[in-house]
Amino acid sequence: MRSSFPGGVRFRSVFLSDVHLGSPRSQAELLLDFLAHVQAEYLYLVGDIVDDGRAPGHERWPPAHRAVLDAVVRKAREGTRVHYVPGNHDGGAVRAWGWREEELVISSEMEHRTADGRRILVVHGDGFDEVVHRRRWLGRVGDALARAIEAVGARLGALAGRRDARLGVTLKERCKRWLGYTARFERLALDAARGRRLDGIICGHVHTAASRTIGGLYYGNGGDWVGSGTALVEHDDGRLELLTWRSRVA
Numbered sequence: 001m002r003s004s005f006p007g008g009v010r011f012r013s014v015f016l017s018d019v020h021l022g023s024p025r026s027q028a029e030l031l032l033d034f035l036a037h038v039q040a041e042y043l044y045l046v047g048d049i050v051d052d053g054r055a056p057g058h059e060r061w062p063p064a065h066r067a068v069l070d071a072v073v074r075k076a077r078e079g080t081r082v083h084y085v086p087g088n089h090d091g092g093a094v095r096a097w098g099w100r101e102e103e104l105v106i107s108s109e110m111e112h113r114t115a116d117g118r119r120i121l122v123v124h125g126d127g128f129d130e131v132v133h134r135r136r137w138l139g140r141v142g143d144a145l146a147r148a149i150e151a152v153g154a155r156l157g158a159l160a161g162r163r164d165a166r167l168g169v170t171l172k173e174r175c176k177r178w179l180g181y182t183a184r185f186e187r188l189a190l191d192a193a194r195g196r197r198l199d200g201i202i203c204g205h206v207h208t209a210a211s212r213t214i215g216g217l218y219y220g221n222g223g224d225w226v227g228s229g230t231a232l233v234e235h236d237d238g239r240l241e242l243l244t245w246r247s248r249v250a
Helices: 028-037 063-077 093-097 130-134 136-159 167-179 179-193
Strands: 009-015 038-045 079-085 107-114 120-124 199-205 210-214 217-221 230-234 240-244
Touching: 028 038, 028 063, 038 063, 038 093, 038 107, 038 230, 120 179, 179 199, 179 210, 179 217, 210 240, 217 240
Parallel strands: 009 038, 038 079, 120 199, 199 217
Antiparallel strands: 009 230, 107 120, 210 217, 230 240
16 A cells, blocks of 8 residues: 655546545545545545435534535546445435536446456445345444444544554454454455456445455455545556555644
């Protein structure tokens, strides 16, 4: 992974997921810094950009959260092709944004063709999560537990003098690996790409960043902007890379 670099940079494509604007967990300021330094031909918003369907620009939103939406709209009007794949937390908020049709393409799933010709399925991924769709009450419990782990870890990290508060993220990821949750999710995602005879898949939902090839298929996950501050990017030659962003103004 690469951290922030001097000056601006251009990518062919950028994939962001799980920002959760409207939530106090959202690292909106960090994402604003990323958007200010990155340009792309394609920008994919891979779900859960808004937290629990909160209306964009709600009066209780911090200014930085509203500014993220403004930054995305500005990029669209400057020529970036913005695609939105709503997640299970977005609700009906996307329709309330009031963007012009030419500024935003919305679909439950999309197919992206990389510069080197690979066909990649882009989907949020909640459809692979059996808990979300078959046991909604258990999904809510699991989500609340994950948030509690993040909060406790953040407090412990602050007491230990760790400014980046990564301890909560680390604890949560270890719990998911121990339960086998992330591995099952990845298998289902790759099965979906294989079943459609595609070359790979990019998703979000599990908040676990990844960029690798498994069994000849590409698996990418943008991670999140509530803890990890990660994004997937495509270079002009079609190469896909995972970036971890660290603000230079913090």
